[in-house]
Structure formats: structure tokens, C-alpha cells
Amino acid sequence: MGFTPLEGQAPDKYESQAGVVIAVVTLCLAVATTAVGLRSYSRATLIRQFGMDDWAAIVALLLAMGSGGMVASNTIYGHGRHIEVVDMSIFWKYMRTFYTSIVLYNGSLTAIKITFLLQYWRILGTPQMRKVVMIAGVIVALWSISQLLVVIFTCVPIHRFWLPETPGTCIPNLPFWYINAAGNIVTDIIVFVVPLPALSKLNLKKNQKVALISIFCLGFFTCAISVIRIQYLKLTADTTWDNVASSLWSVGELCSGITCACLPTLRPLVAKIFPSMNSTNDSYGSYHKSSGRDGAAPSKNKRSRNETASTRSIIYPEDVELQSDDRSDKEVRVDRLENHAQYGSAMNKLKLGLKPSVTTEIKVGTPGPTSTGPMPSSQWPSRGIEVKHDLVVTKEGY
Template sequence: MNSTHWPENSFEDRSSVAYGVVAFLLFLSTISVSLRLWTRKMIHQFGVDDWAALLTLILIIACGISITQMTRYGLGRHGWALSLDDRILYQRSFFVSLVLYVVTLAVVKLTFLLQYYRILSVSRMRHIYMVMIVLVIIWGITQATFALVACIPLEGFWDPRVQAKCIPNAHIAWYISALFNILSDIIILVLPIPVIRKLNLPGSQKAFLIGIFSLGFLTVAISALRIKFLTLRPDPTWSNFDPTLWSLAELSSAITCACLATLKPLVTRLGNWFSRPTNTESVAQMAETEDNINKLFLLEGLLTLVIGIWSVFVMVPSPTQTKAPWRPKGWFTEHEEKIMVNRILRDDPSKSDMHNRQAITLKMLWESLCDYDLWPIYIIGLTFSIPAGPPDQYLTLSLRQLGFDTFDTNLLSIPCQVATTINMLILTWISEKVNQRALLGVFVEVWLLPCVIALAVIPSDVSRWATYALVVVLLSYPSPHPMQVGWASRNSNTVRTRTVSAALYNMSVQLQSIISANIYRRDDRPEYRRGNRVLAGVASLNIVIYATAKLYYVWRNKQRDRIWDAMSQEERQRYLDTTADKGSKRLDFRFAS
């Protein structure tokens, strides 16, 4: 296609999304398998299924690398905007990722089946497991062979200049393969349920195991979702973006699910360590596991180091500085860079007042500190989450005091963490849709207030499940923290103030953690009624603070509206051309509230 006739969206680029998703999924897979192997080593049991999990991780990393190569050569961009050489390199990387995908999918299924054979191997099920293992191996070999003979010679798969004979209507075979994949996934996930139900385990542990394996249906859902993308389309580098990332997500979720069921010993040991009260005996017991804890800290440090080194090579200084010795072509053409810079500056002209390497001077720092229009947000950061802080910090100890054992305590702490994450995302999305922050902050405090009041007055002999339900509702609150970070950034309107305000807001949040850690006191335990009354008072105070911040910003906007509306068009233009006001001090700027 001639460049003069390209559509307006020709320079759309989703490559940054691809890099981010690949990094997250590889990180998730690596953490899952590492914890699995650590747990198996800790209990001195290492089986064939663990080696299969390790092989799966290696193959998933290889898939991730091939997808980054696809992204480098055009994935997430329109094919007509790419050179022929890039399209050929993209197609070759796609072929490699295709072969790796089918092999990895077979190996991860084998991981599940070998795991069943080891831990759920009752006599009547062994034959079923072996039959499924053989079928999966045959299926994997068939799929890999089909991919390798899709075109003869093989170069014809990725190079249109090579005369090759390719299998006609190959997409039909991929549909059949996808259906078999979904069917086999369902069978593999259902296989252990009858055996688990008959195990001599407490009901809660049976439910936990079944729940863990049921998470594998997420993989089935992803496989089903991929089917709609199998239709051949004229712009493969763009249309393959979603199915490629969903394929990697399918592999990552599958190995994560396979690893979760093996982590009970690690969860129990860590739970015992974190759930102990602080007394002399527990300190002595903790020393027994100090070596294991140190090893975990070492593992965490190594993972952080790897991510840091990887970031040096992946992160770029700016959209116009993406070239490097290991990335000679960069991410964008010169034309694309000009388009990006113009779109960014049109979206927010305040981003042009400093460049990305310019340091903030002491004068700039002082001006940012003296920007009193941001002080309400800093005050909010100092108190907004205090009502939920102590109950969250004391959750595991409180559950132990309610009579739950270590394993159940760790399981029962999961729902509120999942719920608060989901609610936080929903609240942040709503704040952008309705363009409100302070009122949503009031909503959060109204969520917290009745919960902490109930904790302060609830009878001592109430059911432990009722107390747990109350704590779950409290800790499932939608955290306004991300919304408020964006609020401070939006009301800064200069690069220097935006930088300083983010740091000051974060400092106020850290101070809040120190304050909340001192509300529950030793002489108030185990029910902490006085502390909960204090939390109720802080929640009430927060409602007043949010409302005051809302009124302040509305008043400031009306103040400026009166001055701005009184100006003629010529006076407004003269002001815009000659004013020395900067950032949020400009008369044409309006505060978000």
C-alpha cells in the first residue's frame, strides 16, 4: 500500500502493552514454579511432575522471548506500515512461537497428569491417568508435526518470495485442535474431584483443593476466547495481537494453577511464623526457621535484582530515545515519534515545561512545597486509610484468637485481599467516568465507619464467623489511593509540582502507616474496643476532610470563573500570551474535585 494512501490509524502501536503483559506473565510463572520447587525441596520430595513444571517454565520463557521478537518486528502494528524484511522476520518469529505454544501446552497438561498420578493415584484411577498421558503426548507430537510441515519448504511459511506448497484451509485444523484442547482441559480438571471428595481430610481442605483445581477453568475460558481469533484476517501483525497474548496468558495461568496445589507446606510454615504472638518462646521458635526465612529473603532479593537488570535493558528514557546497541532499530520511526510527541503535548501542554533529564532546583522545590492548593490532598493522604490499617495489620492474629488454625487463617485472609483489589480498580474507573474524587472518598469512609463501629460494640460471645464476615467487609473497602495519586497529579499542572506532589503525598501515606500502627495497644487487647472507637472517630473526621476539600476546590474554581468570565476575548488572549503564572496558578486552570 502506498504511504500516501495509508489509513489515519496506520501508526497505531500497541507494542508497549505487549512488553508489559509478557513481563507480567513471565514474572507470575517464574514466581509460581520457583515457590513450587522451593516447597518440594523444603519437604524433601521432588518428583517427575516437578521436573515437568520446570520444563514448562523454560518453554513459557521461550514463548515470551519469541513474542517479544514478534513485537519487535511488528506485532501490535499495522502490516502495511512495515517493511517486507520486518514482515518476514515477524512471520518467522510467529512460527517459532506457534511451535513452542503447542509443545508447552502439551507439557503443562502432562504436569497436571503426573501430579495427579503422584498424589491422587488410587488403583482405579491410574489407568485413566496413563491413558490421558499417552493421549496428550500423541496430541502434542501431532500438533508440532503439523506446524513443521505446514509449508514445504518450511521457509515458505514466513517468506512470500519462496515458492512453497502449504496445507490448504489450515485454520480448520487449528479449530479442531482448539476444541480438543478445551475438551482435554475440562477432563484433566474434573479428574481429581471424585478422588479429593473421598480423601480423609477436613471439609475446608477438600474445598480448598477443589477450589484450586477449579481455578484451572480460567485456562479453559481463555482457550475458548482464543477460538474467535482463529479466523484468518488480512492484517496479521495487528489482528494477532490479542490471540498471541491470550495464548501466553493461557500457559501462564495453567502452570500457576498446577503449582498452587503444592504450596500448602510453604503457606503453613510461613503462616506459623507470621501468626505467632511476640513472646520469648515464639522468638526461640522463629530462630529454628531463620535459615529458611533468610533463604526466602535471598530469593526475593535475587528476583528484584533480575527485574532491575532487565529493566535497564527494556525501559527507555523517552519515546524519542528508544534506540540502543541491543535495539538498533528502536521502537518507532522518526515520523511516529513526531506524531507521539505532538499528541502528548496537545493532550497536556504542561508536560512541555521541563525535559526528562532536567533536575528540580531548590527554588522549584520551594515553589512546589508552597503550592497550598495541593495541601488538602496531602492532609487526606495522612488519614484516609487509618480506619482500615489496624484491622488489616492484626488480621492473622485476630483470626487465630477466634480459634482458626494456621492453614485456615491463611486461606481466610485471601478473600478480602482479592475483593479490595477489585473494588479499588472499580472505584478508580468510576472516578474518571464521573469526574469526582472527594465524593468517592466520602463513600469509602462511609463504607468503613459502620464496620469499625460494629467492631467496637460487637458482643464478645458472638459467632466467630460473624466477626470474620464483618472484618472481610471492612477490609474489602475500595482503596482511593490510586485515585488520589492521580488527583494530586491532575491538580499540579506542572512537571515540577507533579513530581514533588507525588513524593509529598506518598510521604503523608507513609506517616499514616506509622499513626495507624499505634492505635491498637497492648492494654486494649484482644478485642481492641478503645482502638476501634478511635478508628470510628478518624473515619468521621475523614468524611469532614473530604467534604472540606470538595468545597475548597469548588470555591477556588468559582473564584477563577468570576475573573475569567469578566475578561473580554482580547484580555484573555493577552493574559495567555503574557502571564507569568505557572501551573495551577493560571486563571485558565480548573481544579479537579
């Protein structure tokens, strides 16, 4: 909408930050949307393991879009302009949109934290770590739900927030906004610290471990944005102008959190685009393709090692899942699978009631004649131990 200069007012009163608001919101949401889109493609299409944490990321993005959309659309009602030149007959619309953006902001923050925790629940699948994740989840849930309720019912009745002449009461913006920001930073730190002890204990090379931990530590960048945002929470009477900085930092905080939650899941996509990253030197972990027989003849050892090295594949950071035996409660490493297709096939067989079992046959061989007569030394079997593993799938009850 246009604003007509009033007589006697300084020209700088008509400066506008509306363009900056729209540009920053658009850029931040574009980055977050791209991250979630790539995450969804990687998880649903490449490895076919789309889970609850992926749905939570989508919900967080939708809420962030809503909050960012409210911030950008509020420029229609004067956001980014000095309050002296804002049409006060529509100022209540500005405050109503502002209220909606705050509610959606807190909802998106909650969904982002849930995304991280569900991701940890899947990745760090040991009983000990799941207890830690559960405790962190309870703390985050209690705090987030309480803050969401306080934000929604800041004023009673609710519409008193944008219609101050309505009889009722409202919670003062300060110190509530400071308490809300401080609590969010504390819960963010709790969420980002949870996986570090488990990741530091993984049996990986030093550079691999550092790379993996660094990816998960990117979430602390969101904490830094939250800290910066605090200094912009105090608003003067020039609300429509002062609120630009705090609203943009809020949108940036949401998009940063969403992007950081998605980065650890993008390794399969990166490896697909850049096959050279499938080397064992820079992978977070690896497994080798096997025909089911180990301990080949000495004459073939060198060849076997070369074949193993050339056929190694990556186990991505989101698949570094430490699983436990429900009966013995013992921590074990994730099964070495030839590929994700075999994993899906095995799961389907389990769902159909097929019971897998493993038969191990160990043969200790020494050279010597056969029952049919002497054998030339060149045809004698190799010395050593031969181990053969056979996987048998049977129907339950058979």
C-alpha cells in the first residue's frame, strides 16, 4: 500500500524495509525447503527408510512457512515502515498477523526439536541412549508445550492481543520473551548435546569420527542465532520498524534448525551424485560385499582383498544404528548388509512370518590323499580354516 508524506515530517520517516523482509524470508524458506526436499528424496527414494523423524521435519517446515509467510505478508499492513506513516485503521491487522507468526514460530521450534530427537531414537538405538533421548524428549515436550500454551493465551480473551480496547488481561511482552528465548536456547543445547557421547564412542577412524560429530554439531549454529536474536526482542514505540530485525532472526532460526536436522541424512544423495565419495577413506563406515564364504585359499588372498576394497560401500551417518538384543540387552553393531534392497527384502520376509536362521560350517583342512587315490601336490587343498555361513529362511511353525 502507498503512504502519503505528512507535512512537517522528515523524509527518512518514509524509508521502508519491506523489500528486505520479503527477500530474507524467501531466501531462508527456499534453503529450508530444499533441505527437506532432498532429505525426503534421499530417505524415501534412495534408501527407502522414510520414518517419523522425516514426517516431523516436514511438519516443522510447514509451520516455518506459515510463520515466515505471516512475517512477509505483514508488510502489507506496515511491517518494515515507521509507525508514524502506518495507517492506524489497519494496525489491528498488523498485530493479528504478528500474533499468528509468533504462535507458528513456537510450533515450528517444537517440531524441529522433535525431529532431532526422533532422529537420535532411530540412529542411537541402544537401550542406554534411548533412555537419554526419552528423558530429553520429556524435558523438551514439557517446556515446548508450556510455552506454546502461554503464547496462545498471552491475552484473555485471545483477540485482545490485536484489539487492546477489549476488556481482559495480557501477559507483558517483557520479561516473557526473554524467558522464552532463554528456555529455548537451553533446550536446544540439551537436544544437540544428547548424541555426542555415543558418537564419540563409535569405532571409526579419527577423521571419520570428527566429520560425523561435526555434522551433528551444526545444530549449535542455530543456538548462536537464538542468542543474537535476544538483543532484538525489546521493541520501542516504533513497533513496525523495530520488529523487522527480531522477526527475520526468528525466521532464520527456524530455517537454520530445519536445515541442520536434514544435513546428516543427505549422505546417500551426495554419494549418488559424487560416486568418488564411496571410497573407504572418507566414508563414515563401510561394509563389504560377500559371497557367503570367508577364509579363501592363500593363493587367492591378495585378489580377495583387492575385490573387497573395490566393492566396499558406505554406511551413512543416519544408518550408524547401534541396536540391542531384547533378550540379553547387549549392544551390537548394525548388521552388515550387502545393500538396502536386501534389507528391505529381509524385512518383508519377517513380516510374512518367515524365520531366518544361520548355519555355520567350519572345516579345518590338511593336505593329503583322497579316498580315490593319491592326489598331485599341485591339487592339494590349501591349509587353513574355511568358514561357510548359510542363511536359511523358513516359515514360522514349519
